[in-house]
Amino acid sequence: xxxxxxxxxxxxxxxxxxxxxxQTPPLVYSIENTGAAYAAPPLPAAGDLISHPMLPDPFSWxxxxxxxxxxxxxxxxxxxxxxxxxxxxxxxxxxAPAAITASYTNGVLTVNVTEKGHTLTLTSxxxxxxxxxxxPVVIGMNRATGSIPAxxxxxxxxxxxMHNQVVTYGNNSNRVLTDPYYxxxxxxxxxxxxxxWSWGISRLIDGITxxxxxxxxxxxxxxxxxxxxxxxxxxxxGAFDERIALTIAQESGGGGVNSWRVSETIGKxxxxxxxxxAWFMASMGTDFxxxxxxxxxxxxxxxxxxxxxxxxxxxxxxxxxxxxxxxYVADRAAEKVYQTFGIADRFGFSIRGGHNHCVVPQExxxxxxxxxNRFLFDDATANTDIRVHPYPGIDYRKWTDxxxxxxxxxxxxxxxxxxxxxxxxxxxxxITITAxxxxxxxxxxxxxxxxxxxxxxxxxxxxxxxxxxxxxxxxYLISAKVVGKKNVMGASNIRSITVK
Numbered sequence: 236x237x238x239x240x241x242x243x244x245x246x247x248x249x250x251x252x253x254x255x256x257x258q259t260p261p262l263v264y265s266i267e268n269t270g271a272a273y274a275a276p277p278l279p280a281a282g283d284l285i286s287h288p289m290l291p292d293p294f295s296w297x298x299x300x301x302x303x304x305x306x307x308x309x310x311x312x313x314x315x316x317x318x319x320x321x322x323x324x325x326x327x328x329x330x331a332p333a334a335i336t337a338s339y340t341n342g343v344l345t346v347n348v349t350e351k352g353h354t355l356t357l358t359s360x361x362x363x364x365x366x367x368x369x370x371p372v373v374i375g376m377n378r379a380t381g382s383i384p385a386x387x388x389x390x391x392x393x394x395x396x397m398h399n400q401v402v403t404y405g406n407n408s409n410r411v412l413t414d415p416y417y418x419x420x421x422x423x424x425x426x427x428x429x430x431x432w433s434w435g436i437s438r439l440i441d442g443i444t445x446x447x448x449x450x451x452x453x454x455x456x457x458x459x460x461x462x463x464x465x466x467x468x469x470x471x472x473g474a475f476d477e478r479i480a481l482t483i484a485q486e487s488g489g490g491g492v493n494s495w496r497v498s499e500t501i502g503k504x505x506x507x508x509x510x511x512x513a514w515f516m517a518s519m520g521t522d523f524x525x526x527x528x529x530x531x532x533x534x535x536x537x538x539x540x541x542x543x544x545x546x547x548x549x550x551x552x553x554x555x556x557x558x559x560x561x562x563y564v565a566d567r568a569a570e571k572v573y574q575t576f577g578i579a580d581r582f583g584f585s586i587r588g589g590h591n592h593c594v595v596p597q598e599x600x601x602x603x604x605x606x607x608n609r610f611l612f613d614d615a616t617a618n619t620d621i622r623v624h625p626y627p628g629i630d631y632r633k634w635t636d637x638x639x640x641x642x643x644x645x646x647x648x649x650x651x652x653x654x655x656x657x658x659x660x661x662x663x664x665x666i667t668i669t670a671x672x673x674x675x676x677x678x679x680x681x682x683x684x685x686x687x688x689x690x691x692x693x694x695x696x697x698x699x700x701x702x703x704x705x706x707x708x709x710x711y712l713i714s715a716k717v718v719g720k721k722n723v724m725g726a727s728n729i730r731s732i733t734v735k
Contacts, residue, residue, distance in 0.1 A: 260306055260543035260576050262610065263455055263480040267331065267437055270314030278322045281522035284529040290494060290568050291532055292638040293539045294575070304575050306543075313540050317475065319532040324519050326426025328434050328475055332419075337442035339449050344394060346442030350419040357400050357439055361450070362393035368451025371611035372443060374436065376461030376468045382485055382593040383460050387604050391611055392452055394443070396459075398468065401435035402428045405513060427515040429471045429490075436472040440479075456480050456611045462593035464514065466549075467491040474540035481610040482541055483603065485549040486593060488557040490514065492548050494534055494568070495527035497561040497634065504558030535568035542572050543581065545610040545619075549599065550586030552625055559586050563624050567631040571638075581610075583621035599623075627687040628710040630729060647674040649682060649699075649717035649727045659733045666703040666734075670715045670727060678719040686711040706734045 276297030375381035461469035466487030473482025489505025508524035
């Protein structure tokens with residue numbers, strides 16, 4: 236039997252909180268953009284933008300009036316980031332038209348979207364699990380589960396998003412004549428494909444929602460995944476549609492998780508001046524090539540738009556073009572947003588080499604499975620504290636040093652007094668790290684010592700020090716944290732050392 240429902244027949248609430256608002260941030264929402272009612276921020280012409288060489292603060296209002304880390308303000312701030320990315324990178328993503336119908340028959344989901352007398356049709360062959368459901372859903376870019384092994388999504392409905400049904404991959408000319416999307420929106424012919432593809436994924440979700448009873452679909456547990464250019468596609472989809480509970484962006488490279496600013500400072504990687512201008516607006520290359528610092532945003536904020544929903548980033552450092560050092564810096568910056576909202580376990584990254592492009596290494600299976608189990612199947616025991624990378628020498632903090640973090644008056648401060656910056660040591664020797672505490676010394680519980688984000692040791696008695704024995708050759712960024720009463724913390728300066 237064929238079932239067809241119109242979108243107007245559904246009543247969708249303003250948004251659904253998976254947990255109480257004002258307490259733990261929700262895991263997902265039931266509408267596409269919770270901040271849609273807010274006015275757009277100031278969007279100056281490209282020539283009037285001011286350079287900010289470091290990563291922009293994701294909590295600062297676009298009009299320069301201050302910042303807020305209060306979660307109740309995030310939907311407004313997130314909508315500002317969305318408006319900036321649309322303005323300067325990909326073009327506007329249209330709202331859902333009123334005329335959307337969907338049907339599911341003989342294992343095929345069909346969604347018809349009508350606007351201005353033209354209809355765009357999406358069709359997807361659906362892989363259904365056995366059982367009565369309801370089942371979570373994974374939408375793979377151009378394949379049922381993207382480049383993630385289907386076995387990791389066992390128990391979920393698997394639905395491919397066939398992107399050529401919206402905009403043809405690589406098509407940068409005659410768009411109005413050849414691409415269905417531009418017959419609906421001819422005024423957006425200069426927009427980038429990632430705007431159109433994000434719109435198409437949202438319309439596919441509309442269709443899934445319309446026939447959710449027949450599909451036995453749990454629409455509060457939807458994941459998207461893709462790799463390479465399709466990893467960018469999944470990332471933009473997750474950022475621009477808050478009905479997506481889990482985003483897995485695999486080896487997305489430049490224009491994906493990577494920071495445009497950081498990429499500009501490293502080698503032969505995808506940058507604004509050499510990306511694909513079918514994917515992005517051609518004006519992005521004209522306006523920002525060689526000067527990404529004038530963008531009012533960067534892609535750590537594209538990732539941050541997914542918060543408070545779950546995001547897993549997968550990298551592959553064996554391929555220079557992917558620019559994973561830039562992605563790592565952006566990962567650390569996006570991580571600060573999740574940490575600020577007390578949901579750091581909803582964000583993870585794994586940058587592992589030793590495998591081909593778009594192949595999940597065996598070591599990452601458990602990492603991917605943990606995110607799927609936790610955020611599609613509500614397995615609270617799954618460990619999603621995943622921070623895997625080969626970059627202990629990258630000073631990612633310098634890119635966020637300008638962020639205005641209000642000082643906690645109860646927090647002591649700590650400063651590494653030795654070793655001096657750029658000191659060299661022998662691999663067979665010892666390194667003694669000492670730290671001086673200032674401010675509220677009586678409130679100090681302990682001082683922790685790190686290289687990059689790896690804990691070396693700690694000391695609970697002044698004067699605070701740690702002796703690192705037989706370090707392996709390499710370059711290390713040494714830092715310390717002081718932990719005070721009530722778990723208040725303060726971070727130190729960073730010292731670079733070399734072991735030979």
